[in-house]
Amino acid sequence: MHAKLPHPFDEATRITAGDSSWQGHTSDDYWAFVGPFGGATAATILRALIDHPERAGDPLAVTVNYCAPIAKGPFDLDVRLVKANRSSQHWSVELSQGGGEVATLATAVFAERRQSWSHEVARRPDAKSFEETLPFPKIAASWANQYEFRFVEGEMRIGPPQTELASTYSKVWISDRTPRKLDMLSLMSMSDAFFGRIFHARRELVPFGTVSLTTYFHTDAESLAAEDITRVLATADAKIFHRSYGDQNGELWSPSGRLLATTTQIAYFKA
Amino acid sequence: MHAKLPHPFDEATRITAGDSSWQGHTSDDYWAFVGPFGGATAATILRALIDHPERAGDPLAVTVNYCAPIAKGPFDLDVRLVKANRSSQHWSVELSQGGGEVATLATAVFAERRQSWSHEVARRPDAKSFEETLPFPKIAASWANQYEFRFVEGEMRIGPPQTELASTYSKVWISDRTPRKLDMLSLMSMSDAFFGRIFHARRELVPFGTVSLTTYFHTDAESLAAEDITRVLATADAKIFHRSYGDQNGELWSPSGRLLATTTQIAYFKA
Structure with a gap:
């Protein structure tokens, strides 16, 4: 029997567990001319947060600032829980390579979403x-x-x-x-x-x-x-x-x- | 002759110059029930960046994460230039009070905007x-x-x-x-x-x-x-x-x- 190969997306956004610092690696599969596809970088950062032992709740808001090109190869994620409340968390993540300057700066809000009044104003477009x-x-x-x-x-x-x-x-x-x-x-x-x-x-x-x-x-x-x-x-x-x-x-x-x-x-x- | 009084907005978003740390103060004029009006907080943070001696270019993108209530009184702004490129800058700002936890976490991108092709897709609504x-x-x-x-x-x-x-x-x-x-x-x-x-x-x-x-x-x-x-x-x-x-x-x-x-x-x- 063969083990099931990981999906290319999971391979591309794989991280090595750490505590405040995590490691990832750019993926040739998700390359965008001069750097990694920004969506893959964002997903890798989000994976580090979701997998973090202190994480509570689900992603609510993620902002990713692409500060500088990321070179092919490994990168470090400096992950910091900036503030935790009763039902939400505020995170900051800095991506850098080889101990150099920050290449990507992200913030994320996680929240435990409670049942509430619901109202869908926008409608799915016809397609x-x-x-x-x-x-x-x-x-x-x-x-x-x-x-x-x-x-x-x-x-x-x-x-x-x-x-x-x-x-x-x-x-x-x-x-x-x-x-x-x-x-x-x-x-x-x-x-x-x-x-x-x-x-x-x-x-x-x-x-x-x-x-x-x-x-x-x-x-x-x-x-x-x-x-x-x-x-x-x-x-x-x-x-x-x-x-x-x-x-x-x-x-x-x-x-x-x-x-x-x-x-x-x-x-x-x-x- | 009387000196012209500052506008309430300039009074509310006033900061005391620092290097990496700046001071501000909540304003009763811009109070919103349980904390300062978020727009005033965002503007105060932006003022610290615009007035910063290392700032180059104009604000392009600002994200403000409101992590916790801000109490009436003074606050500190920890301002950090995370990455500077030839024509853009990436900033991070943390607002805290009395040496406590972060209450507001912001990132900002500044850019020197060059002449370019221009295309206004959206139109000003009739009014x-x-x-x-x-x-x-x-x-x-x-x-x-x-x-x-x-x-x-x-x-x-x-x-x-x-x-x-x-x-x-x-x-x-x-x-x-x-x-x-x-x-x-x-x-x-x-x-x-x-x-x-x-x-x-x-x-x-x-x-x-x-x-x-x-x-x-x-x-x-x-x-x-x-x-x-x-x-x-x-x-x-x-x-x-x-x-x-x-x-x-x-x-x-x-x-x-x-x-x-x-x-x-x-x-x-x-x-």
């Missing part, structure tokens, strides 16, 4: 089913090929210069290419798995990098596990590109219509 | 002018009375229980009650100056507190100064209230139609 939607072809970035993207609307089309700008809005099914049951880690990663909105608008690839990413979780680990899903229906849009920076906001929905996470980011571009 | 819109009456929270709110749409109406939930969307002119030329500090503060979306939906006040706030600036200090304005047209909405936490997202527009900032937050509620 053709995953099965009825065509897969997006594989592209050069390795990280993107770890996912299967099926664009319901706003597919990225790189091509000759256009006189009119294209829409920045996308509606897309996102799944791990090797299906993997969705958990808080893959939800974190998928919240950064949109293509740069500027690529959509200009129909060309330009130098681009996420500077700061914030994701809110609107589900807890147990409820998410109960959904038992391997994909999300996600939407993303931008509001502005100005003086070398542009924003993005997105929603990640379960197929059954639950809003699992909302996300926003600001990214550098050269154009 | 009656400030002058044509009725001021919202003064309410019990002192911080709210430092602002003048003129609701174009989605005014908060507290009243008897309703069978139908009200809209969570608001479109509102926000101005300092004593007019003050808008700068990055007041923009930061105003990005937290919406009433809790849950108050709008339920038409009642319930225990509520922002847990994490993220604001992106889409203008730089010089361009904002050139606008020479004292108010913004702001919109806010929520997507979900679930298991004791709800989100909010907002936009802050100049009267002339420039998107100055976008903001999102996740807040605790008891209902």
Whole structure:
């Protein structure tokens, strides 16, 4: 009998247990031209927190500031519980390599989520089913090929210069290419798995990098596990590109219509 | 001749210069029932960064995690430049009182914003002018009375229980009650100056507190100064209230139609 191989995502976001300091390693499978895919880095940081012996509750809010490129190889995570309350925790994580300067700075809020009044203001956008939607072809970035993207609307089309700008809005099914049951880690990663909105608008690839990413979780680990899903229906849009920076906001929905996470980011571009 | 008194907002967000540690003081003028108005705290933190001798560039992204209540009185700001690049800086700030635990944990990205391709995807919502819109009456929270709110749409109406939930969307002119030329500090503060979306939906006040706030600036200090304005047209909405936490997202527009900032937050509620 063969032991089951770990999923590439679990391999990519693996960490070595420590106390205040944890170790991780960049993954060639989730590489994004000049550095690791930011979603994988965010998920690795989140894994260190979820696996931490002092952790209580579920991720509620995670902000990741990408300060400097991460080189291929090992990295250290300096994990600190900044403040613990009765039902919430505030964490800070600094990622560095070889004792050098901080490359990634993250904060996270964990919370024990109690039953409460519930009100879903936003509704899952209409969409053709995953099965009825065509897969997006594989592209050069390795990280993107770890996912299967099926664009319901706003597919990225790189091509000759256009006189009119294209829409920045996308509606897309996102799944791990090797299906993997969705958990808080893959939800974190998928919240950064949109293509740069500027690529959509200009129909060309330009130098681009996420500077700061914030994701809110609107589900807890147990409820998410109960959904038992391997994909999300996600939407993303931008509001502005100005003086070398542009924003993005997105929603990640379960197929059954639950809003699992909302996300926003600001990214550098050269154009 | 009398010296001009400082504006209440400048008084509330005053800091005493330090090197890595700065001092501030809570303001009774910007008090919010059980602690200082989060917008004032965020602006005080931002002031310490803007005034810091090592600061370069303008605020791009600020995340503030409200970890614990701040008591009336003085507080310390532990300010740290985590990483500086050629054209951006990553900062971390911890607010504490009397040598105690961290009450507020913030990160900020500053950037020198270069000319670039520009594309305004979002458009300023239509609205009656400030002058044509009725001021919202003064309410019990002192911080709210430092602002003048003129609701174009989605005014908060507290009243008897309703069978139908009200809209969570608001479109509102926000101005300092004593007019003050808008700068990055007041923009930061105003990005937290919406009433809790849950108050709008339920038409009642319930225990509520922002847990994490993220604001992106889409203008730089010089361009904002050139606008020479004292108010913004702001919109806010929520997507979900679930298991004791709800989100909010907002936009802050100049009267002339420039998107100055976008903001999102996740807040605790008891209902």
